[in-house]
Amino acid sequence: MTESPRRSDATRATILDAARRRFAADGFRRATIRSIAADADIDPSMVMRYYGSKDGLFAAAVDVELDLPDLATADPGTVGELLTRQFLVLWEQPPTDEILLTLLRSAVADDAVVEKMRQVFAGQVTPAVLRFGDPADAPRRAGLVVSQLLGLALTRYVLRLPPVVALTSAEVVAEVGPTVQRYLSGS
Amino acid sequence: MTESPRRSDATRATILDAARRRFAADGFRRATIRSIAADADIDPSMVMRYYGSKDGLFAAAVDVELDLPDLATADPGTVGELLTRQFLVLWEQPPTDEILLTLLRSAVADDAVVEKMRQVFAGQVTPAVLRFGDPADAPRRAGLVVSQLLGLALTRYVLRLPPVVALTSAEVVAEVGPTVQRYLSGS
DNA sequence: CTAGCTTGTCAACACCTGTTGGCCTACACT
DNA sequence: AGTGTAGGCCAACAGGTGTTGACAAGCTAG
Numbered sequence: 001m002t003e004s005p006r007r008s009d010a011t012r013a014t015i016l017d018a019a020r021r022r023f024a025a026d027g028f029r030r031a032t033i034r035s036i037a038a039d040a041d042i043d044p045s046m047v048m049r050y051y052g053s054k055d056g057l058f059a060a061a062v063d064v065e066l067d068l069p070d071l072a073t074a075d076p077g078t079v080g081e082l083l084t085r086q087f088l089v090l091w092e093q094p095p096t097d098e099i100l101l102t103l104l105r106s107a108v109a110d111d112a113v114v115e116k117m118r119q120v121f122a123g124q125v126t127p128a129v130l131r132f133g134d135p136a137d138a139p140r141r142a143g144l145v146v147s148q149l150l151g152l153a154l155t156r157y158v159l160r161l162p163p164v165v166a167l168t169s170a171e172v173v174a175e176v177g178p179t180v181q182r183y184l185s186g187s
Numbered sequence: 188m189t190e191s192p193r194r195s196d197a198t199r200a201t202i203l204d205a206a207r208r209r210f211a212a213d214g215f216r217r218a219t220i221r222s223i224a225a226d227a228d229i230d231p232s233m234v235m236r237y238y239g240s241k242d243g244l245f246a247a248a249v250d251v252e253l254d255l256p257d258l259a260t261a262d263p264g265t266v267g268e269l270l271t272r273q274f275l276v277l278w279e280q281p282p283t284d285e286i287l288l289t290l291l292r293s294a295v296a297d298d299a300v301v302e303k304m305r306q307v308f309a310g311q312v313t314p315a316v317l318r319f320g321d322p323a324d325a326p327r328r329a330g331l332v333v334s335q336l337l338g339l340a341l342t343r344y345v346l347r348l349p350p351v352v353a354l355t356s357a358e359v360v361a362e363v364g365p366t367v368q369r370y371l372s373g374s
Numbered sequence: 375c376t377a378g379c380t381t382g383t384c385a386a387c388a389c390c391t392g393t394t395g396g397c398c399t400a401c402a403c404t
Numbered sequence: 405a406g407t408g409t410a411g412g413c414c415a416a417c418a419g420g421t422g423t424t425g426a427c428a429a430g431c432t433a434g
Binding site: 118150151152159163166167176183 | 216217297301326331333337339342345348349354363365366369370
């Protein structure tokens with residue numbers, strides 16, 4: 001059943017890699033097919049051949065799996081810190097770091113990406129919160145948690161506000177963790 | 188000393204108004220001079236005549252005065268709620284609502300706008316926090332406060348996550364206010 | 375009334391974008 | 405060895421961008 005690996009798979013992966021980097025650095029609109037192709041040392045028309053269009057390439061580049069921890073089996077007293085720590089890992093380690101940065105950078109400019117972020121929220125974040133506490137107000141609690149965590153990502157990785165960048169991972173967990181904990185537990 | 192009002196001042200203001208709306212709706216890159224001119228019922232070249240360039244127009248459009256409350260004279264016990272409430276007003280009332288949306292939408296795509304946001308942070312937010320509590324760690328506390336408040340703006344006004352949009356102003360103040368309070372007071 | 379400056383329009387420029395089709399090269403199979 | 409096909413490159417397209425300059429109308433000062 002498994003397709004035999006073709007010669008082109010390498011270039012395909014190279015393109016996707018360059019695309020992720022460019023999208024992360026420049027956002028969807030500023031990142032051009034030509035610049036991505038140049039980074040991958042390939043002709044722009046190859047990008048079209050393999051991914052159909054710029055939109056197709058973008059869709060392939062931002063397919064992300066958050067792998068959030070199971071909050072149901074976690075220690076209820078430190079679940080806020082756990083989630084915050086995992087969030088930092090996602091944003092600072094390949095391959096999700098570039099993907100998430102891309103999503104956030106592009107969400108502001110394109111409505112289609114906003115929709116994609118809502119999907120990630122509804123499909124991956126809310127279900128995780130749903131396994132903790134009262135299911136009735138889970139969406140509301142998930143929304144508050146995300147407002148804090150995405151704000152952290154925005155100020156730390158996009159705007160790079162110096163005092164927020166200066167915080168160590170442990171400090172972030174210590175400061176922001178309790179906030180997430182309070183939102184999760186239902187204030 | 189005051190310049191006599193010219194006939195062109197009206198068009199000038201019309202252009203700036205249309206620009207703010209377009210920038211807020213589409214972000215810097217997607218908002219074109221032609222579309223702004225069309226909204227203002229004016230020729231594109233007029234925009235250039237009055238504002239020099241698209242960058243000049245943008246700079247004029249995002250000149251913002253936050254008018255944050257004086258935290259030194261406020262009740263130290265409710266200063267978090269006070270700041271959160273004022274933040275909501277800024278984001279939901281003209282003329283700052285469109286300006287702030289523009290800044291946030293464009294900051295993600297353009298490094299120059301990121302710099303502008305850092306300036307607003309350093310020039311208007313940090314000084315306000317500086318008037319409350321220990322000056323030594325004021326930048327750090329200001330950074331944490333902004334991480335929560337900008338995250339709120341991001342999820343509520345840009346991504347429009349349904350559960351966050353559904354919150355009333357009073358609910359936002361009740362949920363987020365204590366977080367801001369804790370950050371301000373130094374956890 | 376006339377001269378001059380302001381306000382505005384029109385057309386064009388040079389550039390960059392995503393996208394397409396034709397062509398060459400080199401491998402793989404018979 | 406010969407041939408078909410996949411991988412890759414080049415040149416061009418149509419459309420949209422910010423920006424510019426020349427030119428027409430209209431108000432205002434002398």
